[in-house]
Amino acid sequence: MAVPAGTTTAHGVGTAGGNREDLADIIYDISPMDTPTVAMSSKMRASGVFTEWQTDILDAAATNRNIEGDDASNNTFVQTTRVGNYNQISDKVIQVSGTQRAVDSAGRADEYTYQISKRGREIKRDMEFALSRNQASSAGGAGTARSLGSLESWLSTNKTSLGTGTAQTTPGFGSGVVPAPTDSTVQGTFVKAGLDAVIQAVWEQGGTPDTIMVGPFNRTRISGFTGISTLQTDARPVGDVTLMGAIDLYKSNFGTLKVVPNRFQRDRTAFVLDFEFIVLSTLRDMEMTDLAKTGDSDRTQLLVEYTLRMNNEAACGKITDLTTS
Numbered sequence: 001m002a003v004p005a006g007t008t009t010a011h012g013v014g015t016a017g018g019n020r021e022d023l024a025d026i027i028y029d030i031s032p033m034d035t036p037t038v039a040m041s042s043k044m045r046a047s048g049v050f051t052e053w054q055t056d057i058l059d060a061a062a063t064n065r066n067i068e069g070d071d072a073s074n075n076t077f078v079q080t081t082r083v084g085n086y087n088q089i090s091d092k093v094i095q096v097s098g099t100q101r102a103v104d105s106a107g108r109a110d111e112y113t114y115q116i117s118k119r120g121r122e123i124k125r126d127m128e129f130a131l132s133r134n135q136a137s138s139a140g141g142a143g144t145a146r147s148l149g150s151l152e153s154w155l156s157t158n159k160t161s162l163g164t165g166t167a168q169t170t171p172g173f174g175s176g177v178v179p180a181p182t183d184s185t186v187q188g189t190f191v192k193a194g195l196d197a198v199i200q201a202v203w204e205q206g207g208t209p210d211t212i213m214v215g216p217f218n219r220t221r222i223s224g225f226t227g228i229s230t231l232q233t234d235a236r237p238v239g240d241v242t243l244m245g246a247i248d249l250y251k252s253n254f255g256t257l258k259v260v261p262n263r264f265q266r267d268r269t270a271f272v273l274d275f276e277f278i279v280l281s282t283l284r285d286m287e288m289t290d291l292a293k294t295g296d297s298d299r300t301q302l303l304v305e306y307t308l309r310m311n312n313e314a315a316c317g318k319i320t321d322l323t324t325s
Contacts, residue, residue, distance in 0.1 A: 215267025
């Protein structure tokens with residue numbers, strides 16, 4: 001049946017001209033904000049563009065017996081190793097016109113302050129991305145930004161590849177920089193034996209790892225490891241039944257580790273970490289600077305300068321070249 005001619009309606013032909021828009025006064029944003037490396041790392045101040053520290057190691061335990069009355073002889077000692085990482089600058093610039101700040105906006109009182117808050121959260125995600133992936137360190141130069149050596153690039157002592165091609169290579173710190181690892185050509189399935197091997201290697205070096213950090217696909221692989229993934233039911237209160245299908249704690253032969261998913265790290269790598277030895281070092285904390293006003297708009301720069309300190313990378317490990325689907 002057709003709408004009678006001349007009928008004023010809310011939609012279509014003959015729409016009334018004065019209807020108000022139905023725009024919700026809430027902005028819905030589900031972008032993830034959990035940044036485990038940023039959150040779980042220790043915090044420290046940096047005082048230079050290149051942040052340095054020293055690592056050391058004891059001689060291997062060995063037979064140590066001496067002849068009674070013998071003269072003392074000097075031992076040869078291994079000197080400390082000096083390592084470092086470059087501070088990286090991350091920023092966001094916000095510019096909003098005067099007119100936009102004057103009009104009524106749905107979901108926020110002022111577009112300028114809303115954008116500042118939003119860009120600050122984005123920088124935090126960018127920091128997690130830089131810290132947890134396979135980025136090489138670089139001193140930068142004219143027209144080239146400095147870059148920090150990230151977690152995956154630092155870990156060279158305790159590692160295993162589950163790929164079936166050439167294993168991932170990690171050169172480690174040398175000549176003042178941390179190169180990025182070279183990935184395997186063929187990836188392999190994440191298995192319990194590979195994880196246990198790296199946990200044991202870390203423990204044998206003297207580390208006490210507390211966290212397994214993985215991407216989303218290999219988080220599900222851990223929950224499916226043979227022998228530890230029996231589903232359980234939990235009746236609390238009576239009548240409510242919960243099916244337990246995930247593992248939050250992994251009890252290894254060398255301690256219990258939390259299993260932490262990370263949306264920003266590479267899913268093809270799993271980490272075994274001792275966060276006592278992982279430090280987020282900042283030369284400049286997140287700061288907001290109003291930029292020069294050159295017209296009918298307001299501009300602000302958000303900026304942070306930071307690096308990753310692996311106080312001793314042998315306290316951690318990684319499993320590389322994992323399948324991701």
